[in-house]
Amino acid sequence: MNEKQRLEQQIINKNPSDIKSEKDQDLERIKSTSSDEMIAKYFQTTYQAPNMKDAKKRGKQDTQVHYDFEIPEDMKNIGEGKKFLIRTYGCQMNEHDTEVMAGILADMGYETTYDQQEADIILLNTCAIRENAENKVFGEIGHLKSLKRENPDLILGVCGCMSQEESVVNRILQKHQFIDLIFGTHNIHRLPQLLKEALFGKEMVVDVWSKEGDIIENLPRQRKGNIKAWVNIMYGCDKFCTYCIVPFTRGKERSRLPEDIIQEVRHLAAQGYKEITLLGQNVNAYGKDLDMEYGLGDLMDEIHKIDIPRVRFTTSHPRDFDDRLIEVLAKGGNLLDHIHLPVQSGSSEVLKIMNRRYTRERYLDLVRKIREAMPNATLTTDIIVGFPNETEEQFQETLTLVEEVGFEGAYTFIYSPREGTPAAKMQDNVPQEVKKERLQRLNAVVNHQAAQAMSKYEGEVVEVLVEGESKNNPDVLAGHTYRNKLVNFRAPKSMIGQIVPVKITKAKTWSLDGEMVETAEVR
Known part of the structure; x- marks a missing residue:
């Protein structure tokens, strides 16, 4: 048995606690003599990688709300004279998370930079919603390798939704061992402690929670500008659409308390912000997990009274868009009647396979209610084409729904399977050329309607x-x-x-x- 084989056998036989205690002295030796697969096994025996099966479990324990966040004393000035850069991929929730991480780092003494050459910390805040977003991140990780080689003290971190995927963490462990830090969506508040481990330890720090996170209320934020602001009102999603990874990466639905949200909005109004957007992965499910009869309509009715010129919300689910919310939005004032209402497909059969839990008819009935209450409302949407088993007839139903509703904009996507979702196990049997052709036809309709809507503004x-x-x-x-x-x-x-x-x-x-x-x- 040669040295490499002997070390690999030692790794397999070691108790995890033994490995952890001996890590400092033998990590470099293992790296220099073992295969990528064995190095990955080494890290996995020390750290708990995210597990999709665990993420699917919806615990019944109450979500805890904490107001006691603070930077540890020994980390308060650790960033003096140093700079950080955060690259953000994906949705508004990721943008919001980046603001929180930037606020934490600023409180530790770090300054923002947009130049990776002068950064002491680079974090990639990732998105897992589509395969091309994941590919972009791994491409960026590859580009950063030479930067790490030039500056070994540079801390490189991967966080966000991709970090909640088991396959992603395993890939980083095997192929990108120069990454210093991996953490997920539930433990952003632990950034100071994680950074401390990355700065003063010799090993990659992996801290990803499959369990649901609590709500931390007093986190600092470094907002972009002082005109528009994101206000997160809830976390997670319980809808489990068959194509979507979000319920796994973001966890169960957890609503902030109304008084905490209202206090934040009042504070933003006092600071002179002109517009806020209420955020949630499924924003109009707000309040369903609270022990009270209180929903998004009730929250917006209170925010309606606050002296802030514009209030928006995103993203909503048609299933949770109730009459109370429509009634409140119809009051107008600072509650804007631009509504983003993802439909995903115009076919009831496809919607059923997607587990959207509404039909074409129910969606159109909801649109009718909105139009009756707000005749000038602007509607935009999300649509997926080429979902498994989608027929030409079903796609035509999507086109006719788009025309009937009169969407003035749409985010349109070709379906691509995401590992860990139920749809990934379905046969992806719509040819790629058919998907592309359907997307072109859909975009032609959407673009025509958008141009028509815009033309009405000329002279106004x-x-x-x-x-x-x-x-x-x-x-x-x-x-x-x-x-x-x-x-x-x-x-x-x-x-x-x-x-x-x-x-x-x-x-x-x-x-x-x-x-x-x-x-x-x-x-």
Whole structure:
């Protein structure tokens, strides 16, 4: 038996606690003589990798709310003179999580940078919703290897939804051992402790919880700007759509207490924020887990009274969009009537296989209720094409639903299986060329409807919340209307952060051009 085989056999036979105690002296020796597979086994005997079966278990224990977060004394100034960079992939919830991590790091003394060459910490806040998002992250991990080689003291971390996937953690353990830190979505509040282990330890730190997280209320945040803000009102999802990984990566639905949310919104209003967006993986399931008769409609009815100009929410599930919410939204005022309402398919048969738990008819009935209460409401949606077994006739049902509802925008996707979901076990029997062709036909309808909706704004005066310079021209300002239409126009930069009247001079498919006016009746 040679040295490599002997070490590999030792790893297999060792007790996990023995490995942990001996890690400091033999880790480098194991790395230099063992195969990638054996190194992965070494780490897995020391750390608990996320487990999809565990993630599916919905415990009945109450969610605990904590108000006692604080930076450990020995980590409060650890970042003095150092910088961090967080790259964010995916949804608004990930953006919100990045704000929290940035706030924690700032409280530890670190400063933000956008230059990876000068960063002392780089975190990749990942998305697991689609395969191409995962591929982007692994591509970025590969690019960072040379940076780590140049600067061995650089801390590289992978966090977010991908870290909650067993296969992802195992792949990093086997192929990317230069990563210093892996943590998931439930334990962001432990970042100071995890960073301490990564800074002063010699091994990769893996801390991913399959159990549901508690709610930590007093986490710091470093928000982007002071005009628009995310306000998370709940975590997780219990819908278990067959194609979706979110219930596994984000856990069960856990609602924040109404008084904590309202206090946060009042604080943002006092700071001068002009718009907030209430966030949840399934935002209108808010309150269903609370021991009270209180839902999203009740929460928004209270926020309606707070002096903040615009209030939005995302993302909603048609199954939980109840009459109380429609009644409150119809009051208008600061409650905006742009509603993102994912349908995913126009076929009741496909919706059943997706486990969406509503039919085409029920969705259209919901749209009718919304239109009756808010005749000018703007509806946008999410749609998947090429789901397993989707026929041409079923796809046609999606096209006719899009036309009947009159969506003014849609996020459209080709179905791709996600490991760990029920749909991944189905035969992916719609050919890729058929999926692409269906997506093109769907996008043609969506783009036509979007352009038609935009054309109606020409000559109108709308209120625009000015968010900053246009991405394409620093001499042009950009912002959004009440109904979430992007407007580009020329005005003094002193208007940034204000809501100003703009006359629309040209309509495009996805944006509007205009000119600021002094006074006019706005739409």
